[in-house]
Amino acid sequence: MTPRRLWLMLVAVALIVAAAVALGREQMAAPAIVASMLRTTLQVATPLTLGALAGVYCERAGVVNIGIEGMMLLAAFGGFVAALAAHAALGDAAVGQSLAVGVLAAVLCGGLAGAFLALLCVTYRVDQIISGTVLNVLAIGLTGYLSRQLFFQTGMPHAPGVLPTLRLPGLADLPLVGAVFEQQPIALAALALVVLTHGVLFHTVWGLRTRAVGEHPRAADTAGIDVARVRWVNVIVGGLVAGLAGAYFTLESVPSFEPLMTNGRGFIALAAMIFGGWTPLGAWAASLMFGAAQALQINAQSFGLAVPSQLVGMLPYLLTMLALAGLAGRSRPPAADGQPYDPHEADT
């Protein structure tokens, strides 16, 4: 990830914010639009950032993960049900604890989905893109089936609430842009995880091993690294992170679950990871860019523009395609990404 590309992505964010100011200048003051755009961007970029980080963990170790969407969906549902159950057991006095239980359950669900993917991709060396598709279909099926089976008579209930908004001391008191720093916990955790992942990947022995396994598993194997173990751990960690992204949907964004609610975010996160050159910082900048497009869509509706909502709704998807096309082969995946590794197989 070149610094130049990072800057270009942040410039793209600024351009999208400027577009929002131009569109809404008759309804709202410019600084208010900027603050609202940035705040919404950080919010809606949260599942993208976390999903993209999940992808970075898996793919840096050489496992293509197109099952992020399914991981998120499973975790969103698992966290939602756990929060409901905890709320029923603990009562109204413990809404915060119930939500915490929900987040924990979501993260665990993601980790389980990661273990499932690792079993298929690493242990059984199944075609990785097919494995991810299996995970996605199972996630759609299981969440749809269970949500209807569990809530057949009662109708879909609401979670006890959403995670509280936190004010970052100091930053949130700034004039004009202070509102940007009033965020919910998962959004803040996503930012911390970007920095953490960068540190782990590029400044620890584990990160070096992970990258070695993703680039040249045979060389890593020869050097005494347990390729299967490194891949297993990274895919599970990726699942845990994707699980946190799932918690965003049902415990931070809205207090309810609906089938298919991830709505392609997992795939956009994947595109963000690719556009970010398989690096945590690049993936974050790309997520902000796609998030800004979504924020523009959300804000444009509140401006009451005459453009049909469906056409504005295409923005994030079109931008994703445009961004991928603009790469023109300049982004290089880890050399062994997508290739199962068989230690007993002769090199060809």
Next chain:
Amino acid sequence: MAQQPTILASEAAPSPSRPRARAVPVARAALTAVALPVLAVATALVAGGAIIALAGRDPLLAYEGLWEGCCASPRALSETLVWATPYVFTGLGVALAFHGGLFNIGAEGQLALGALVAAWLGYALPGLVGPLPAVVHLPLVLLAGTLAGAAWGAVPGWLKARTGAHEVINTIMLNYVALLAVSYLLNGPLRDPNPLNVIARTPEIALGARLPRLAPDLRLHAGLLLALVMTGVVWWGVYRTTLGFAIRAIGANPAAARAAGMPLGRLLVVTLALSGALAGLAGAVEVAGLNYRDELGFSLGYGFDAIAIALLARAQPLGVIPAALLLGALRNGAARMQFLAGVPVDLVVVLEGLILLFVAAEVLVRRLYRLPAAGPPLVFTRGWR
């Protein structure tokens, strides 16, 4: 690719980093090709039964309902065939792309656009150019739907050829764009203006644009025959034509195909366009043979169904027919299952995922039933390249 009968996959171009396939007696390979999917489906049904039982419902009653709903009467059988018809087209499309080493997750969007264009020409064309005889109108409607799907499929092919952007992401993004476009048009310019209409749908298509029904009182329509014909056409195209050979060549080893002078980029576009064309035709046939109009949301889920069918068929065109029948039967029987046993229709999506799992991870099924290994494992895709 897994198709060992082809000279190409077994001799000329083994996939990189994989040893050459061991010679397997043809009869045993054929037996495995049938036995593995059958065992995969059986295992998925048992696992599905366990899920039903865990939720406190009766799995036998559920499967009884599934059977009654899909197969126990002429009407049920007819409905299963009606369900299977679009599955044959979309399954063929995804299977064709697999032969070219391409993963088309965009059947849903391609089908949605095919249906939209077919419906529009179906109701609006007589008003624009005057009354049309059925021999002109019906083929025109089907062809236009096919072309719309082909165009939507060609876009990710072109993007991959020009920029290297992976078709998995672009076909998914184009699904969302297509569904939003269809939603806009069905709610706006193409919406049925009839004051009694309260939903997002087009007016009914003209009588001359409709496929005939095959039996009185049943919804079974001539689209089924077209699906059977297309299966033969795709089989012939893949295994008996120069283009099919070239598609299999880029699927088996793109570098070798390019070195042999094949236009890699153009073949990527053509393969995905043909794949999209089949999905577009599926949409057009649904409009011309069944619904007689386009309605918002009817295309939902067809993309993943198509992938399941193509995988179950191991990308073999002739295998698409039994796979499509199976999925059609599951979908068709689901309502009766829900009514009889209180198991939500969504269970069939779980079953679909389980079938996919046991087909893709055939090593699980082999271990379970102690089958000998026969040939290399299924490999359809190659990471991000």
